[in-house]
Amino acid sequence: MENDKTASGYIYTERNSYKSVDSKALTEHVKRVQKDVVPKLKEQGEKKETGALRLRLKGVT
Amino acid sequence: MHKWIAIAAPDDYAQLANIKELETSASEIVDRLKQYLSDKIKGVLVEHPYVDKDYRSTYYGFYAKKGQRYDPFCVRLHFFNEHVRLTDDLTLESASGELRENYFGYMIVRPTIIAPIGRTILSTHAVQEFAGAIIDAEYVVHVLGNRLVVNGFPFMQQHTDISVCAHAACWGILRHYSVRYHTYAERLVYDITKMAGSGDPGGLTPSRGLVVSQASQVFSKAGLYPDVYGRHEFPNFERLLMAYIESGFPVFAAMGKHHHAISVIGHGPPDRNSLKESKEIQYAWDATQSFYVVDDNRMPYQLVDGLDAAEYKIADIDAFIVPLPEKIFFPGEAVEGRIEDLLRNGILDLDFSFLTTPVVRYFVTTSAALKHYFKETKSQFPPDLYVALIELVLPQFVWVAELANLDDWKHKRFNTLMIFDATASALEPLPYFLVMDQKKALIFDRATDGVGYVEYGDAQLNPMSEFRTNLQSRL
Numbered sequence: 109m110e111n112d113k114t115a116s117g118y119i120y121t122e123r124n125s126y127k128s129v130d131s132k133a134l135t136e137h138v139k140r141v142q143k144d145v146v147p148k149l150k151e152q153g154e155k156k157e158t159g160a161l162r163l164r165l166k167g168v169t
Numbered sequence: 170m171h172k173w174i175a176i177a178a179p180d181d182y183a184q185l186a187n188i189k190e191l192e193t194s195a196s197e198i199v200d201r202l203k204q205y206l207s208d209k210i211k212g213v214l215v216e217h218p219y220v221d222k223d224y225r226s227t228y229y230g231f232y233a234k235k236g237q238r239y240d241p242f243c244v245r246l247h248f249f250n251e252h253v254r255l256t257d258d259l260t261l262e263s264a265s266g267e268l269r270e271n272y273f274g275y276m277i278v279r280p281t282i283i284a285p286i287g288r289t290i291l292s293t294h295a296v297q298e299f300a301g302a303i304i305d306a307e308y309v310v311h312v313l314g315n316r317l318v319v320n321g322f323p324f325m326q327q328h329t330d331i332s333v334c335a336h337a338a339c340w341g342i343l344r345h346y347s348v349r350y351h352t353y354a355e356r357l358v359y360d361i362t363k364m365a366g367s368g369d370p371g372g373l374t375p376s377r378g379l380v381v382s383q384a385s386q387v388f389s390k391a392g393l394y395p396d397v398y399g400r401h402e403f404p405n406f407e408r409l410l411m412a413y414i415e416s417g418f419p420v421f422a423a424m425g426k427h428h429h430a431i432s433v434i435g436h437g438p439p440d441r442n443s444l445k446e447s448k449e450i451q452y453a454w455d456a457t458q459s460f461y462v463v464d465d466n467r468m469p470y471q472l473v474d475g476l477d478a479a480e481y482k483i484a485d486i487d488a489f490i491v492p493l494p495e496k497i498f499f500p501g502e503a504v505e506g507r508i509e510d511l512l513r514n515g516i517l518d519l520d521f522s523f524l525t526t527p528v529v530r531y532f533v534t535t536s537a538a539l540k541h542y543f544k545e546t547k548s549q550f551p552p553d554l555y556v557a558l559i560e561l562v563l564p565q566f567v568w569v570a571e572l573a574n575l576d577d578w579k580h581k582r583f584n585t586l587m588i589f590d591a592t593a594s595a596l597e598p599l600p601y602f603l604v605m606d607q608k609k610a611l612i613f614d615r616a617t618d619g620v621g622y623v624e625y626g627d628a629q630l631n632p633m634s635e636f637r638t639n640l641q642s643r644l
Contacts, residue, residue: 149503160381
């Protein structure tokens with residue numbers, strides 16, 4: 109298999125004990141994660157601190 | 170002055186009231202010791218005068234400026250088991266084993282009019298009915314020429330004037346970091362009050378309380394990287410809290426209803442028979458449902474669960490701050506999201522169908538601790554996989570996910586492992602070092618941009634033993 113960087117940014121390792129991966133399948137995986145997983149994480153990150161930072165704490169005995 | 174008080178029964182703690190320096194505080198202290206300490210404690214060494222650095226910081230910065238006279242000295246109480254006695258010539262003698270093995274820690278009593286309990290480090294063995302795992306560090310204690318050590322997590326009451334609950338929680342977490350990791354400087358109580366202040370409206374008596382953002386600012390100023398989670402924004406709020414606790418990072422927890430802050434520093438024992446046979450993903454947290462906390466209004470190592478019977482319950486925690494070391498950029502929610510995505514949608518041709526009743530546990534650890542685990546449990550890995558793992562170039566911190574079938578999880582084992590780069594960006598599509606099934610492992614050699622499979626061949630992948638070195642565990 110051709111040993112160049114795929115859209116994932118990875119190349120096949122040169123280590124002898126490793127077997128190569130299907131670069132097209134890895135690229136498809138990256139595309140799916142960017143579409144299905146990343147937007148949700150981005151949204152969670154953006155609202156992470158909403159409200160929480162304003163809680164007032166004194167808890168006097 | 171050093172005085173020995175023998176404890177045959179809890180009522181013997183009342184003898185502390187006979188010590189002049191404890192006259193005003195004895196009733197509160199005696200009640201707490203009677204109620205919380207285990208019957209393993211058979212002797213209390215009373216040490217006075219004791220110069221306590223934390224109290225002195227507030228004395229120099231605050232109490233010495235008041236019209237009321239405050240004593241600059243404290244009392245320190247040391248707790249021992251039945252093997253130790255104090256001789257007339259002030260020698261601590263151990264009848265069995267080393268003195269340090271028979272020591273349970275100490276409590277400082279401040280000469281303040283209210284809230285007298287100062288810096289306290291207790292072993293979990295000193296506390297009644299402790300069962301669980303806590304984040305701890307080793308504290309060195311010098312008394313009567315002896316060098317003793319105690320493992321625990323710092324506790325003190327808030328002063329109510331110069332510090333409130335949120336300061337006490339910040340102080341405990343920062344003291345833990347400074348003792349456990351030499352990278353972090355020691356911050357005294359008065360330092361923390363100053364670090365949280367912004368203009369100090371009404372003078373330097375922060376009894377109006379702190380807001381969460383000020384507590385976050387204290388951690389930032391101390392060189393940590395706080396991340397804030399609100400319950401409403403994260404349906405998996407408790408699981409995330411559990412993941413950070415299992416990572417060894419103490420957490421500052423805020424309860425809006427109670428206007429109160431505590432430190433979450435451990436978890437109770439999981440009920441391994443409580444999970445269902447289900448093909449849906451379950452988490453170790455689902456079987457745990459309890460945290461150990463340090464609450465300045467109470468005593469160290471309080472178990473908090475979901476029950477209404479307690480003063481408060483886990484559902485009362487509205488937000489938490491996890492002060493992280495540098496180089497942890499990949500957040501817990503991203504780890505959980507990726508695990509669930511991998512199990513549902515897979516990656517390349519890895520096959521996770523063997524996980525018919527998946528139970529997940531995930532946490533951060535250091536690459537050094539993880540490689541030590543690999544070395545110590547070498548025989549449980551197929552040879553080619555072991556070589557790949559031990560040779561893999563890792564950053565200082567990694568996220569680890571243990572995935573088990575329910576039956577193996579009940580026996581403290583897991584069936585497959587995922588390793589995530591804690592220095593990856595949250596939105597990175599391939600934040601992995603390792604994703605594996607039962608026949609092969611997909612290795613992302615991020616240091617060289619290389620990716621490849623390691624196949625196990627004829628070697629069988631047996632269930633692996635849980636990684637349990639982040640916390641002091643009595644499970």
